[in-house]
Amino acid sequence: MSTVTLPDPDRVVLARRNEVVKQLKKLAPQAVMIADLEGRRTFESDALAAYRRLPLAVVLPASTEEVSAILRFCNENHVKVVPRGAGTSLCGGATPLEDSIVLCLSRMNKILEIDAANRVARVEAGSTNISITQAASAQGFFYAPDPSSQVACTVGGNIATNSGGAHCLKYGVTVNNLLAVRMVMMDGEIVDFGGSHLDSPNYDFLPLITGSEGQLGVVTEASVRLLAAPEGARPVLIGFDSAQAAASCVAAIIASGIVPVAIEFMDRPAIHVCEHFVPAGYPLDAEAALIVEVEGSEDEIEYLLEKIEDIAQDYNPISTRRSQSAEESALIWKGRKAAFGAIGQVSDYMCMDGVIPLSALSAALEGVSQICRKYRFDVANIFHAGDGNLHPL
Ligand SMILES: Cc1cc2nc3c(=O)[nH]c(=O)nc-3n(C[C@H](O)[C@H](O)[C@H](O)COP(=O)(O)OP(=O)(O)OC[C@H]3O[C@@H](n4cnc5c(N)ncnc54)[C@H](O)[C@@H]3O)c2cc1C
Known part of the structure; x- marks a missing residue:
C-alpha cells in the first residue's frame, strides 16, 4: 500500500x-x-x-x-x-x-562495437545487460556486472543505479566496469565523459554519473570493459541447519582471503519457492543454503572448492553438493536468478535492498526475522551474501 x-x-x-x-x-x-x-x-x-x-x-x-x-x-x-x-x-x-x-531508451539497443583488441564494448544505452556478453562471447569475452534482471534491464538503467549482481563480488559493480558515457544534459547539450581506456584524461565524472538515477542527464551510449571469459567455473551448494551458520560461513570464506566469483544466500522459504519454480536440487531439508562459485582451470577450481568445503565444516553443513557439469551449474543459477519471479508467483511482495558489513550479516538476518515476526510478515531471504547485499522480500 x-x-x-x-x-x-x-x-x-x-x-x-x-x-x-x-x-x-x-x-x-x-x-x-x-x-x-x-x-x-x-x-x-x-x-x-x-x-x-x-x-x-x-x-x-x-x-x-x-x-x-x-x-x-x-x-x-x-x-x-x-x-x-x-x-x-x-x-x-x-x-x-x-x-x-x-x-x-529501449529502442536504442544497438551493440555499436566489440573492440576485442582493447577489450571494450560500445553500446547504445537501451541495450540489455545480457546482450553485451552475448555479443562478446564468440570472441571469448564477457561483461561482468550481472543483475538478476539482466535479460531485461538496460545498460542505461544499470549505470543510473550502479547495478551489481551475483558475480560482482570478484569483478565489481557497474562503476568499476564503465569506461565512458555519452550523455544528454537536461538542456539538450550532448557531452562525452571518459574514454576508451582506464584513467582517460580530464576529471573523472563517471562515478558521479553512475548511480545518479537519471537526475544529471540521459545516457545514450556507453563503453564498458570486457573481461576474458574464465577457463571454467563451478558452484558448490552447501546446506546448513541455521541461517546464522550460513551467514557466519560467508564471513569466514571472505576472511580466509579466497575470492569466489559469487556467494549467494538462500533461506528456507527461498529454497522451497525456488525449487518449486526451477527444480535445481536445492537442499529442501536445510534452513539456509549457500551457492559458492569459483572459477579458473579445473585444478584451481578443485583446489578452491576443497578449501571452501573445509571452511564450511566449522559450521556443521548438513549437505554439500559440487556441480558436476555445465548443465548442473546452469540449473543451479537458473533457480537463483528466477527467485523474484518465483516468489511473485506465490505472493505479492515488498523488497528492501541494502548493503551491510559482512560481520553484521548474522545479526542483520536475525533483525529482519524479528521485525517480520512482530508485524506478521512472511519473509524470504535470498541475496548476494559475498558483498553483504541483502534484499529481504
Ligand atoms: C527480478 C529483479 C531482479 C533484480 N536484480 C537486481 C540485481 O541483482 N542487482 C541490481 O543492482 N538490481 C537488480 N534489480 C533492479 C533493476 O533491475 C536494476 O536497478 C536495473 O539496473 C534497472 O535497469 P532498467 O533498465 O530496468 O532501468 P529502469 O528501471 O527503467 O530505471 C532505473 C533508473 O534509471 C534511470 N534511467 C534509466 N535509463 C536511463 C538512461 N539511459 N539515462 C539516465 N537514467 C536512466 C531511471 O530514471 C531510473 O531512475 C532487479 C530487479 C528485478 C525486477
Whole structure:
C-alpha cells in the first residue's frame, strides 16, 4: 500500500498535453510516441508497482540527436522528464509523474562495437545487460556486472543505479566496469565523459554519473570493459541447519582471503519457492543454503572448492553438493536468478535492498526475522551474501 504522497501535477502543463505531444512528434520524427491511455498505462510504474502515475506521454527516441531535441524542448517548456530503460527498478526511479513525459531508451539497443583488441564494448544505452556478453562471447569475452534482471534491464538503467549482481563480488559493480558515457544534459547539450581506456584524461565524472538515477542527464551510449571469459567455473551448494551458520560461513570464506566469483544466500522459504519454480536440487531439508562459485582451470577450481568445503565444516553443513557439469551449474543459477519471479508467483511482495558489513550479516538476518515476526510478515531471504547485499522480500 502506498504511503508516500507523489507531488500534485502542474495543471498548466496538463492542459497543454496535446500541444506537447504534437511538438515532440515534430522534433523527433523517428521516435515512437505513445499518447493513448492503454499505451501509457504500460509505463505508469516501474517494478515498484505500489506507486503509479499516468505520464503525459511516452517517447521512445531512435538517436542521441532525438534525445537532445526532446530534452531541449522539455527544458524550455517546463515539462518534466523521467528517463526509463526497461522499468525493472525496484525503488520507483522510473515512476512517472502526471505532468512528465517518460523518455524510454529501449529502442536504442544497438551493440555499436566489440573492440576485442582493447577489450571494450560500445553500446547504445537501451541495450540489455545480457546482450553485451552475448555479443562478446564468440570472441571469448564477457561483461561482468550481472543483475538478476539482466535479460531485461538496460545498460542505461544499470549505470543510473550502479547495478551489481551475483558475480560482482570478484569483478565489481557497474562503476568499476564503465569506461565512458555519452550523455544528454537536461538542456539538450550532448557531452562525452571518459574514454576508451582506464584513467582517460580530464576529471573523472563517471562515478558521479553512475548511480545518479537519471537526475544529471540521459545516457545514450556507453563503453564498458570486457573481461576474458574464465577457463571454467563451478558452484558448490552447501546446506546448513541455521541461517546464522550460513551467514557466519560467508564471513569466514571472505576472511580466509579466497575470492569466489559469487556467494549467494538462500533461506528456507527461498529454497522451497525456488525449487518449486526451477527444480535445481536445492537442499529442501536445510534452513539456509549457500551457492559458492569459483572459477579458473579445473585444478584451481578443485583446489578452491576443497578449501571452501573445509571452511564450511566449522559450521556443521548438513549437505554439500559440487556441480558436476555445465548443465548442473546452469540449473543451479537458473533457480537463483528466477527467485523474484518465483516468489511473485506465490505472493505479492515488498523488497528492501541494502548493503551491510559482512560481520553484521548474522545479526542483520536475525533483525529482519524479528521485525517480520512482530508485524506478521512472511519473509524470504535470498541475496548476494559475498558483498553483504541483502534484499529481504
Ligand atoms: C527480478 C529483479 C531482479 C533484480 N536484480 C537486481 C540485481 O541483482 N542487482 C541490481 O543492482 N538490481 C537488480 N534489480 C533492479 C533493476 O533491475 C536494476 O536497478 C536495473 O539496473 C534497472 O535497469 P532498467 O533498465 O530496468 O532501468 P529502469 O528501471 O527503467 O530505471 C532505473 C533508473 O534509471 C534511470 N534511467 C534509466 N535509463 C536511463 C538512461 N539511459 N539515462 C539516465 N537514467 C536512466 C531511471 O530514471 C531510473 O531512475 C532487479 C530487479 C528485478 C525486477
